[in-house]
Amino acid sequence: MVPRPIDKSVVGSRWIFKVKHVARKSIEKYKAIFVAKGYSQVEWIDYEETFALVARYSSIRSILALAAQMGWKIHQMDVKITFLNGVIEEELYIEQLEGFETFDRESHVCRVKRALYGLKQAPRAWYTRINSYLTGC
Amino acid sequence: MLGTLGSIAISPVANLYHILVEGKLLIIVLYADDLILTGDEQLIKSCKEDLAREFEMKDMGLMHYFLGLEVWQGDEKLFVSQGKYANEII
Numbered sequence: 001m002v003p004r005p006i007d008k009s010v011v012g013s014r015w016i017f018k019v020k021h022v023a024r025k026s027i028e029k030y031k032a033i034f035v036a037k038g039y040s041q042v043e044w045i046d047y048e049e050t051f052a053l054v055a056r057y058s059s060i061r062s063i064l065a066l067a068a069q070m071g072w073k074i075h076q077m078d079v080k081i082t083f084l085n086g087v088i089e090e091e092l093y094i095e096q097l098e099g100f101e102t103f104d105r106e107s108h109v110c111r112v113k114r115a116l117y118g119l120k121q122a123p124r125a126w127y128t129r130i131n132s133y134l135t136g137c
Numbered sequence: 138m139l140g141t142l143g144s145i146a147i148s149p150v151a152n153l154y155h156i157l158v159e160g161k162l163l164i165i166v167l168y169a170d171d172l173i174l175t176g177d178e179q180l181i182k183s184c185k186e187d188l189a190r191e192f193e194m195k196d197m198g199l200m201h202y203f204l205g206l207e208v209w210q211g212d213e214k215l216f217v218s219q220g221k222y223a224n225e226i227i
Binding site: 053054055056057059060063064066067068070071072073074075076077078079080081082085123126130131133134135 | 151152153154164165166167168169170171172173174175176177178181185188191192193194195196197198199200201203204206208210213214215217
């Protein structure tokens with residue numbers, strides 16, 4: 001947490017709450033996610049590249065066909081809170097977490113280290129991390 | 138990467154990755170936050186372990202459902218269907 005910078009914009013932040021139901025009836029769980037209001041970010045000022053490659057559906061189908069042909073089993077893994085694995089390199093600030101503001105430092109802001117959901121660069125930051133891990137760069 | 142597996146081959150152009158270790162093949166497809174692994178069972182196992190060390194992950198075991206595609210994997214056969222997906226959109 002740092003004093004509010006005068007020469008940098010600060011991205012807003014908010015909580016999103018969701019109630020998950022089991023088959024539209026009883027409540028399964030309550031979810032809360034803290035996000036950045038990325039819509040206020042300005043291209044080339046607050047962020048640069050945003051492209052993140054996603055596999056083609058046809059690639060997935062051909063892998064399924066190949067696995068069937070070769071008699072391989074297909075496994076699946078899912079990354080939890082994916083984007084938070086992404087690293088934010090640039091200097092980026094967001095407002096403090098609503099309800100968790102630090103006493104006497106209410107005007108301070110948070111320097112972002114990880115790719116929070118909602119940031120323009122979040123998907124790319126994750127993609128960069130996993131791609132360099134898989135390719136060993 | 139993939140420390141225990143050693144060397145790596147690459148074709149990240151299409152988010153497809155593959156590794157060849159002692160004549161055994163492992164293929165990984167990256168789709169946003171999902172990873173699909175196929176090929177040699179032993180390689181899949183050690184790759185999963187490596188990934189779990191690096192990232193917080195959920196091992197979903199054999200693929201049953203992916204992007205609207207239901208997958209049944211049995212001995213010597215693989216069956217796919219989009220029945221569930223069809224029911225959702227109509």
